[in-house]
Amino acid sequence: MNIKLAEYGQRRERLMKKIGTGTAIFRSAPTVIMHNDVEYVFRQDSDFFYLTGFNEPEAVAVLAPHHEEHHFVLFVQPKDSEKETWTGYRCGVDKAKEFYGADKVYPINELHEKLPQYIEKANRIYYHLGRDKNFNKVILSYWQRLMAAYPKRGAGPVAIEDPNPILHSMRQVKSITELEMLRKAIGISVIAHNRAREFVQVGHYEYEVQAEIEHAFLSHGGIGPAYPSIVASGANACILHYIENCRQIQENELLLIDAGCSYGYYNGDITRTFPVSGKFTGEQKAIYELVLEAQLRSIKSVQPGKSYNEFHDIAVCVLVQGLIDLGLLKGDLEEIIKEEKYKPFYMHKTGHWLGLDVHDVGVYKQGEGTWKLLEPGHLLTVEPGIYISPNIKPLKGQPEIPERWRGIGIRIEDNVFVTKTGHEVLTTGVPKMIDEISL
Structure with a gap:
């Protein structure tokens, strides 16, 4: 191809x-x-x-x-x-x-x-x-x-x-042939993620999982990784671009994998987080449910004619309200968002363009305060997350974080193509619903 x-x-x-x-x-x-x-x-x-x-x-x-x-x-x-x-x-x-x-x-x-x-x-x-x-x-x-x-x-x-x-x-608007290339890159990425989830066990090292992922990339015709593969167990998942991949995976931990294949220079970019032993702890499940809800609602808003930033704003609202409900933030929802008091938990945007570059080219804003409108042919990632670092320092006036929450890092990322009538999620082949990834 x-x-x-x-x-x-x-x-x-x-x-x-x-x-x-x-x-x-x-x-x-x-x-x-x-x-x-x-x-x-x-x-x-x-x-x-x-x-x-x-x-x-x-x-x-x-x-x-x-x-x-x-x-x-x-x-x-x-x-x-x-x-x-x-x-x-x-x-x-x-x-x-x-x-x-x-x-x-x-x-x-x-x-x-x-x-x-x-x-x-x-x-x-x-x-x-x-x-x-x-x-x-x-x-x-x-x-x-x-x-x-x-x-x-x-x-x-x-x-x-x-x-x-x-x-x-x-470059922002993908041709039919480009979409075929991207489907191939993403399809290989899907195979690699599913292979990693089947392979991983407590006691494996992160680099062993990385090796399985990148073997799948090459054995299915990819050039290799689209970017350094992130295989982050436990608290390592709180490091956004963790690439050392050298830690041994422990019992009752989550594993965050952010990895994508490059095929003909076109790229996939998928993140999944799942319990290695098959069962979430109560705190892990609460945070996972929150991130998943934010992602599903964000994806629903990806439509032609919508402002680029709308799906990010939706994700922030869901995440902040959920953190308030869990007692990890306190105060008025709108005030917390306006003053960015959620940033210790969620410090990045909810997506980016995807194509020949992983963080693909093209503007996000058209002038001060005016976000670009989504068009058919655009391809973007939708990837909300919550990261409760072991060393998290809440902002002034916010509650201290109990130890049982610390060290939980969760991100869920899909690749979403904007169509004439809505959107198509190209990464549905990697499970993310709770009943699909846990016992």
Whole structure:
């Protein structure tokens, strides 16, 4: 299952229509050193990949809709048999044109010579000043030279503009093919979570569970984890991004697993929390029921035309009222929410966009105080939680937390796709109802 060449072309055409007589420039992801001269496995920049499908480092993509001949230009590493012996095969200049639909392909070492012809007649340069500081300097130097010549030429880019607001709005709405890729990534994630729940026993180490999860990712065709897998037993579940995964699982504990598979660079992101021995304690069950109610009610509110923040506000209301009922918070519901007195228990938002990036691109707000409206094609996570750290310090005026509650951390996360008429939960294959996960 792959994105077809035609779809990449359609994405580029859409972007070029939006930039008019501008030129957009995109840089591939850098290689990253793990230690000494050993590199991490290469992962392409998501924007670059979204527009090209090209999966090699040391590359530049140029979109120049105003150019007479070449609208889509690639600069790539040339074929080099000696280097390919060490680091793997390269597509090369000729095959890049054939395989990726570029109008023109140059060796990357000709960038400085060839790039100016694609920007000198543009009215602006669309380029994101990102983490590649050296390449930032290259683009800025081109722009400065062209601006210096502007009075004599009367043409050239008068500004550098970030393409992200345009491109990321496109990426937020998933195509039919993208949804298929996401279903595959999420489907493998479902298999992995179910395998982990079947496998885990008291006495296992967290890393053993992690190994089962990531084995499932790879054995079903995934690239690997979409992010470092979280396998958090007991009080470790109160650490939001716990990734050490080194503790031995004890009797009567909960296990929180937050793990997702990456498939073709598209990602799943699922969290489940369950009692390892099969039975909740009274306190664990009370908190789990509360988080589950918050999640179910939040998911129900995911509808086209609804404000992005609505499902978060619903989750907060449910969680705060539940904590008041349990005696873990006290005071007026609205005041507690307004003053954020619940934050020691619930310190994150209830979801995020999901796609080529796990925390996918795209705005959440459109101007001060105006939340983006959900649209068909959006994919987001819904993941409320409650975390009662052993070291929790209630805010002034709030009750002390009895020991029996401390060390309980629960999060439940699903991936929810916005449809024309409502929503579809893509992660229903992993059980979360109490009678499904406990004896």
